[in-house]
Amino acid sequence: MTDVKAELISVGTELLLGQIVNTNAAWISEQLADKGISVYYHSVVGDNFNRLADVFREAGKRSDLVFITGGLGPTEDDLTREAFQHISGVQIEADQGTLDKMEAFFAKNNRTMTPNNRKQAQVFEGSKVLHNSVGIAPGIIVDYNKTIWVFMPGVPREMKAIMTEEVLPYLKDTLALEAVIKSRMLRFIGIGESQLEYNLRDLISNQTNPTIAPLASEGxxxxxxTAKAESYQEAEQLIEQTEVKIKKQVGQYLYAYDNVHIEKKVFELLKQNHLTIASAESLTGGAFASKVVDQGGVSAIFNGAAVVYHPFSKTSALRIDDELITTYGTISKECAESMARQVKKIYQSKLGISFTGVAGPDELENQPVGTVYISICDQNDQLFTERYQFNGDRQEIRNRAVKKAFELLFYLLKK
Amino acid sequence: MTDVKAELISVGTELLLGQIVNTNAAWISEQLADKGISVYYHSVVGDNFNRLADVFREAGKRSDLVFITGGLGPTEDDLTREAFQHISGVQIEADQGTLDKMEAFFAKNNRTMTPNNRKQAQVFEGSKVLHNSVGIAPGIIVDYNKTIWVFMPGVPREMKAIMTEEVLPYLKDTLALEAVIKSRMLRFIGIGESQLEYNLRDLISNQTNPTIAPLASEGxxxxxxTAKAESYQEAEQLIEQTEVKIKKQVGQYLYAYDNVHIEKKVFELLKQNHLTIASAESLTGGAFASKVVDQGGVSAIFNGAAVVYHPFSKTSALRIDDELITTYGTISKECAESMARQVKKIYQSKLGISFTGVAGPDELENQPVGTVYISICDQNDQLFTERYQFNGDRQEIRNRAVKKAFELLFYLLKK
Incomplete structure (x- = not known):
């Protein structure tokens, strides 16, 4: 089967009230895109029998593959099964395997199973029951009127487990997806999205296999x-060829592949070079340190941080010269450099990095909001200091400063 | 007009590819819920003429109010206007006001306006043009076949500006929303969602005006x-009466109203009590400090932090007794208390708070992942120390520790 038309239906009044954001739809879409399955519609509908039935009917007419999440819970509000039975005539029946699993679960927890709970074990006649490895309610796949219907719980963790462990392998077999789909993510730093797209404009607009999709996030x-081919080798080769062309234009900004973010890349470079780092943070307030610690196993490269948000903590905790602060102010190259040197000394690391600046909302020491100094003191006590003027609100300025620090470290360490 | 049926259509292939999450739909839904307008459907459709036309046609049949975001840009892919013209016969025309604004913008930036750019000035015959205070493309409102159609750009910042400044005031007048809608958010900490819902189960299920909607987020x-009434006073009164009933059951967990989060509440309490704080952070790695600094103007209460992730930084930067660490280990009550005392001393604050524990992925000092000690050293050098066993991955454990610290500070300071 080629060119499968898929659509997603998310069931839940809380989505329509704006109480939660529909991250399920984005996640499922991304998984399907990776497998070469095109999604043409997303819909959200509340827990209402008639509206559910209408949306299901429309989906059955226009799609080969319909994913429905939510509305499978134990309460009276959960009407997904009933609405599907109504439009299809496919009967609802209890799944003994799930009932057994539930009974064992309740027995173990010394609780009594109520009739409500039993509802979660309901599937469709002739359906494939999808094992839920992280919860109770199973997923269901049923073929009806030339469309494959996939039902999954709305809880993201359960949906993701069922999708990964059960649905995607099933679809791979059943749809006999003839082409191999292979994706590779190339990650860049130090170049803006518009500049990257401009440099690659001919390549991006003329390229069909692999496709080239730019994705931008903060900094x-x-x-x-994404390449489609008859074999893994061929797909790999198509990607390689395009990557070579991309590197010719913007190779100097490429820092890593796939799931390796800049924080991780810097961590790897520090480790490879047997270096340790400590940070002295004023306006960033520990955000750089926290980003480093987000990754596990960083003891080898991260010694710690001094968050010296208050001016007097710069002297008390970092032992910076009072006179230096009086002469140059805290928002200065001199202060940034002293902070980097001192934190390196006190935390006994090989590198020290410092942040001082004005996150706002008000200006400070006559310097405008967005002024940020970042200084790095390297293993030879050489100082690299940059002054930036960032846009945005308080949070954005702080995030940009942290991201910029990883960029500076990357370019310093990759030499 | 009462019981307006609204629906939202988001246009954009990047949504169907899962490259971006549809936060616009949640935001618009929340705004409409606040005004008492019910949203019955969300749809997402790509930049495809026929599919757009189909979705628009269906929406026109079932809804009184249709919001369409995206597909109004300058490129050939942007087909929202054309598809609506096709289903309605309403003609597209240029808006001179927007053209003038665009010409001024391009002249100022020394750029030439291309025919493509002109497309963004296109509106519908007889439509209301909605001023975009943060961008170029205007929003459009057009009445067709008993339905009000609202078109807005997909860029969240522009959509939000147009919605707030233009659309909501227009709807208030046009739909003559007869009832006053008033919302109040009650914020609780120290009680779980299921416990809160259980304690209030009768109230929640029997209550219709105001409605009571529980919203849970991390910790x-x-x-x-949300109350609907004929007058502001009456709505206020309805909320007051219900709040009294809620407080009877769970009042001891209530910490603030509306947009005041626990971080802000603790900040206010510290300020009122003329107290300052500093943190010593091991597993949290500066995340507590960063949360404090997220708020502006915290110099008055926040002296700084020592991120002592690496064991030896506990002795070098916080000057903790080597012997204490050898005897008790770093994951211990004794270490946590020494950290709180020392950070208070070094950062010259009135309170010190400390975090030490095991964020994972591996156990540490024979203590399981999730073990966390939080200690507070108060202005009288009294110590309050708690041991927790948190669930979750590395990131969740660290977030939970930070949230718990704010909870502990809240209960300590409100006394």
Missing amino acids: EVALRL | EVALRL
Whole structure:
């Protein structure tokens, strides 16, 4: 089967009230895109029998593959099964395997199973029951009127487990997806999205296999190359060829592939070079340190941080010269450099990095909001200091400063 | 007009590819819920003429109010206007006001306006043009076949500006929303969602005006009370009466209202009590400090932090007794208390708070992943220390520790 038309239906009044954001739809779409399955519609509908039935009917007419999440719970509000039975005539029946699993669960927890709970074991006649490895309610796949219907719980963790462990392998077999789909993400830093797209404009607009999709997030850009081919080798080769062309234009900004973010890349470079680091943070307030610690196993490279948000902590905790602060102020190259040197000394690390600046909302020491100094003191006590003027609100300025620090470290360490 | 049926259509292939999450739909839904307008459907559709036309046609049949975001840009892919013209016969025309604004913008930036750019000035015959205070492309409102159609750009910042400044005031006048809608958010900490819902189960299920909607996020629960009435006073009174009933059951966990989060509440309590704080952070790695600094103007209460992730930084930067660490280990009550005392001393604050524990992925000093000690050293050098066993991955454990610290500070300071 080629060119499968898929659509997603998310069931839940809380989505329509704006109480939760529909992250399920984005996640499922991404998984399907990776497998070369095209999604043409997302819908959200509340827990209402008639509206559910209408949306299901429409989906059955226009799609080969319909994913429905939510509305499978134990309460009276959960009407997904009933609405599907109504439009299809496919009967609802209890799944003994799930009932056994539930009974064991309740017995173990010394609780009594109520009739409500039993509802979660309901599937469709002739359906494939999908094992839920992280919860109770199973997923269900049923073929009806030339469309494959996939039902999953709305809880993201359960949906993701069922999708990964059960649905995607099933679809791979059943749809006999003839082409191999391979993706590679190229990650860039130090170049803006518009500049990257401009430099690659001919390549991006003429390229069909692999496709080149630019993805931007705060301070970074990525390109996702997705190739379709008859074999894994051929797909790999197509990606390689395009990557070579991309590197010719913007190779100097490429820092890593796939799931390796800049924080991880810097961590790896520090480790490879047997270096340790400590940070002295004023406006960032520990955000750089926290980003480093987000990764596990960083003891080898991260000695710690002094968060010296208050001016007098710069002297008390970092032992910076009072006179230096009086002469140059805390928002200065001199203060940044002293902070980097001192934190390196006190935390006994090989590198020290410092942040001082004005996150806002008000200006400070006559310097405008967005002024940020970042200084790095390296293993030879050489100082690299940069002054930036960032845009954005308080939070954005702090995030940009942290991201910029990883960029500076990357370019310093990759030499 | 009462019981307006609204629906939202988001246009954009990047949503169907899962490259971005549809936060616009949640945000618009929340705004409409606050005004008492019910949203019955969300749809996402790509930049495809026929599919757009189909979705628009269906929406026109079932809804009184249709919001369409995206597909109004300058490129050939942007087909929202054309698809609506196709299903309605309403003609597209240029808006001179927008053209003038665009010409001024391009002249100022020394750029030439291309025919493509002009497309963004296109509106519908007889439509209301909605001023975009943060971008170029205007929003559009058009009445067609008993339905109000609202078109807005997909860029969240622009959509939000147009919605707030133009659309909501227009709807208030046009739909003559007869009732006053008033919301109040009650924020709780120290009680789980299921416990809160259980304690209030009768109230929640029998209550219709105001409605009571529980909202849970990491470590906190909130209840949104929404009252509809003929007058502001009456709505206020309805909320007051319900709040009294809620407080009878769970009042001891209530910490603030509306947009005041626990971090802000603790900040206010510290300020009122003329107290300052400093943190010593091992597993949290500066995440507590960063949360404090997220808020502006915290110099008055926050002296700084020592991120002592590496064992030897506990002795070098916090000057903790080597012997204490050898005897008790770093994951211990004794170490936590020494950290709180020392950070208070070195950062010259009135309170010191410390975090030490095992964020994972591996156990540490024979203590399981999730073990966390939090210690507070108060202005009288009295120590309050708690040991927790948190669930979750590395990131969750660290977030839970930080949230718990704010909870402990809240209960300590409100006395």
